[in-house]
Amino acid sequence: MNSYQIDQSGFYGSYGGAYIPEILYKTVEDLRRQYLPIIESEEFLHEYYQLLRDYVGRPSPLYYARRMSERYGCRLYLKREDLNHTGAHKINNAIGQVLLARRMGKRRIIAETGAGQHGVATATVCALMGLPCRVYMGALDVKRQHVNVERMRMLGAEVYPVESGNKTLKDATNEAIRDWCCHPADTFYIIGSTVGPHPYPDLVARLQSVISQELKVQLQEKEDRPWPDVLMACVGGGSNAAGTIYHYLDDTRVRIVLAEAGGLGIDTEQTAASLNIGTVGILHGSRIKVMQTEDGQIIEPYSISAGLDYPGTGPMHCNLFETGRATVLPVNDDEALRAAFELTRLEGIIPALESSHALALLPKMKFRPDEVVVLTVSGRGDKDLDTYLKHMPQQETKNK
Numbered sequence: 104m105n106s107y108q109i110d111q112s113g114f115y116g117s118y119g120g121a122y123i124p125e126i127l128y129k130t131v132e133d134l135r136r137q138y139l140p141i142i143e144s145e146e147f148l149h150e151y152y153q154l155l156r157d158y159v160g161r162p163s164p165l166y167y168a169r170r171m172s173e174r175y176g177c178r179l180y181l182k183r184e185d186l187n188h189t190g191a192h193k194i195n196n197a198i199g200q201v202l203l204a205r206r207m208g209k210r211r212i213i214a215e216t217g218a219g220q221h222g223v224a225t226a227t228v229c230a231l232m233g234l235p236c237r238v239y240m241g242a243l244d245v246k247r248q249h250v251n252v253e254r255m256r257m258l259g260a261e262v263y264p265v266e267s268g269n270k271t272l273k274d275a276t277n278e279a280i281r282d283w284c285c286h287p288a289d290t291f292y293i294i295g296s297t298v299g300p301h302p303y304p305d306l307v308a309r310l311q312s313v314i315s316q317e318l319k320v321q322l323q324e325k326e327d328r329p330w331p332d333v334l335m336a337c338v339g340g341g342s343n344a345a346g347t348i349y350h351y352l353d354d355t356r357v358r359i360v361l362a363e364a365g366g367l368g369i370d371t372e373q374t375a376a377s378l379n380i381g382t383v384g385i386l387h388g389s390r391i392k393v394m395q396t397e398d399g400q401i402i403e404p405y406s407i408s409a410g411l412d413y414p415g416t417g418p419m420h421c422n423l424f425e426t427g428r429a430t431v432l433p434v435n436d437d438e439a440l441r442a443a444f445e446l447t448r449l450e451g452i453i454p455a456l457e458s459s460h461a462l463a464l465l466p467k468m469k470f471r472p473d474e475v476v477v478l479t480v481s482g483r484g485d486k487d488l489d490t491y492l493k494h495m496p497q498q499e500t501k502n503k
């Protein structure tokens with residue numbers, strides 16, 4: 104049983120673990136010993152679910168997409184994480200980790216961010232709780248994601264531009280880890296996806312598992328059975344996908360099909376498809392598949408979607424991919440863009456570019472007409488409007 108869940112020693116199959124410097128051992132060990140008793144306690148769950156309901160707006164709707172269903176010949180439901188406060192699923196995790204930090208007596212929050220989405224979610228919850236917050240961000244990303252930087256500053260967070268390396272996410276993460284090493288006693292490091300040393304991947308997966316917990320109830324209501332035939336989501340580090348599949352991992356009636364960012368194509372240098380083309384390595388304290396050169400230097404990933412261009416994928420998904428439990432297909436920039444315009448015009452929903460990668464799986468699939476398909480729309484597309492407008496198809500422009 105539970106063969107696809109984490110094991111006693113913090114591994115999913117051969118992936119995961121906690122490969123950390125000596126100086127962090129005690130901090131990570133404290134977290135490992137305390138996280139389950141705290142997040143499973145009645146008192147924690149009461150506060151967590153109350154905030155998810157009244158602050159985030161959960162449960163997020165499960166929407167039957169009629170016109171998309173007709174086009175793809177199935178019964179397609181969209182799990183609407185785009186309707187959450189701050190516009191994506193990341194807030195579920197940020198709330199949970201801040202509540203955990205408080206109960207562990209940590210009064211200072213740090214985080215790393217690439218596109219800025221996790222930084223905004225963390226800064227939001229820190230404002231709510233009145234906690235000081237520093238967000239590490241590559242200096243290049245600070246320039247590229249200006250609006251999110253302003254949002255974090257307005258929320259009271261200190262955005263710390265990282266000038267080392269390529270000045271992107273990987274360098275921001277290294278700097279956050281350095282900070283954590285220096286302030287282990289009072290500082291909690293909030294990781295934004297199912298990555299990092301054990302227990303982070305499991306912690307984040309559990310905090311996002313509210314998605315599939317709600318799916319069970321919502322599918323029972325709408326389809327008279329708690330499981331779908333197919334689950335679909337996009338994978339960056341893996342957290343919205345992990346939340347979507349969590350309670351169905353060991354239910355083999357449910358097919359799992361995930362999208363990772365193909366960029367300009369997996370046969371080009373411009374890609375972020377680390378499951379399909381990566382090799383095993385240690386990144387950010389975890390044994391996972393990473394995009395690296397033969398001598399172990401990280402290859403800078405590329406995707407049109409800033410939230411998917413992480414050079415690795417979390418250990419849960421590495422194991423699901425390797426065992427064949429999940430099908431993981433690369434989706435290229437142009438396919439994701441096409442899917443975004445299609446959803447917008449058929450259902451009136453502008454998806455985040457990340458979520459568009461999951462939507463672009465649909466034309467690659469073959470469904471039976473009665474199959475129940477649930478696809479998670481991880482976020483809304485407001486943040487991606489500039490990119491969408493730049494790539495607006497000719498006829499859609501004329502349509503107006």
Ligand SMILES: *Cc1c(COP(=O)(O)O)cnc(C)c1O
Pocket residue numbers: 191192193220221295296297337338339340341342343344410411455457458481482483
């Ligand atoms: C960050 C982000 C992702 C990718 O992260 P995961 O941890 O793989 O879910 C996907 N969609 C949106 C909207 C995001 O902000």
